[in-house]
Amino acid sequence: MVEFCKKCGNLMVVEKIKKKSYLICKRCGTKEPLKGKMSIKEVKPGVKKEIIVLKKEEGIAQLPKTKMMCPKCENMEAYWWMQQTRSADEPPTIFYKCTKCGYSWRSYG
Numbered sequence: 063m064v065e066f067c068k069k070c071g072n073l074m075v076v077e078k079i080k081k082k083s084y085l086i087c088k089r090c091g092t093k094e095p096l097k098g099k100m101s102i103k104e105v106k107p108g109v110k111k112e113i114i115v116l117k118k119e120e121g122i123a124q125l126p127k128t129k130m131m132c133p134k135c136e137n138m139e140a141y142w143w144m145q146q147t148r149s150a151d152e153p154p155t156i157f158y159k160c161t162k163c164g165y166s167w168r169s170y171g
């Protein structure tokens with residue numbers, strides 16, 4: 063990340079003062095607190111994908127939706143979640159639940 067001083071145009075350097083990061087101009091001494099830019103880069107969205115494990119019917123409203131045809135009413139939208147079945151050696155089963163009629167079914171991949 064490169065930032066230039068607003069006053070004199072010199073290259074700013076990042077320095078930590080009392081656990082806070084500042085941009086400092088070594089020429090004219092301008093100091094401004096470092097805004098969120100750096101920390102945003104460190105957090106990569108989409109890297110952590112949480113596997114949703116549903117135990118009860120509750121919480122269905124928070125489930126992600128996907129385009130999937132309901133085998134019962136042919137509605138094209140369904141909630142989905144993963145559930146570990148039987149042993150941990152087997153891949154988790156994906157479950158779907160129709161947003162329209164509430165019918166649920168599973169997919170084996």
Ligand SMILES: [Zn+2]
Pocket residue numbers: 067068069070071072087088089090091092
């Ligand atoms: Zn400056």
Ligand SMILES: [Zn+2]
Pocket residue numbers: 132133134135136137160161162163164165
């Ligand atoms: Zn349906």
